[in-house]
Amino acid sequence: MATATQRAIAQPGPSKDSHPSWEDRGTTTIPSRVVSRIAAEAAYETANVGSNAGGLLGIGARHNFYSRPDATCDIYGQVAVIHLNLGLTFPAPLSSVVEDLRQHVCRRVETLTGLTVGKMTIEISWLHPSSHVRKSLT
DSSP: OOOOOOOOOOOSSOOTTTSOOGGGSOOOOOOHHHHHHHHHHHHHHSTTEEOOOOSBTTBTOOOOTTSOOEEEEEEETTEEEEEEEEEEEESOOHHHHHHHHHHHHHHHHHHHHOOEEEEEEEEEEEEEEOHHHHHHHO
16 A cells, blocks of 8 residues: 655644744843843942942042943853942942842843842942032042
């Protein structure tokens, strides 16, 4: 008995291949460089936070408070470890500013990437005097 192979006739409507189930889909990989930029931008969105001082031991330091701080990130599975290097406005209540910063960056990174922030270190490289402090010093 002989058999013949025919191409299937396309039926109207969605095919099974065009809408795979969630289990059959691939994975999305987010590079640590992207998470670093998200963290830096989220830190800059927070009040009283600006760029780090830059330079090495204060030599060649750039003091541009009105740019994004530096951030690095290492990713271990679904956990991000973030390091921020930034400047803060002076005077400011450091503990509450840093706590607000930590919460905002964690929330933004977790919302935008789906990663969990396992650890965040914050390095304050300089304090940027506000205009009224600057006037009182001169």
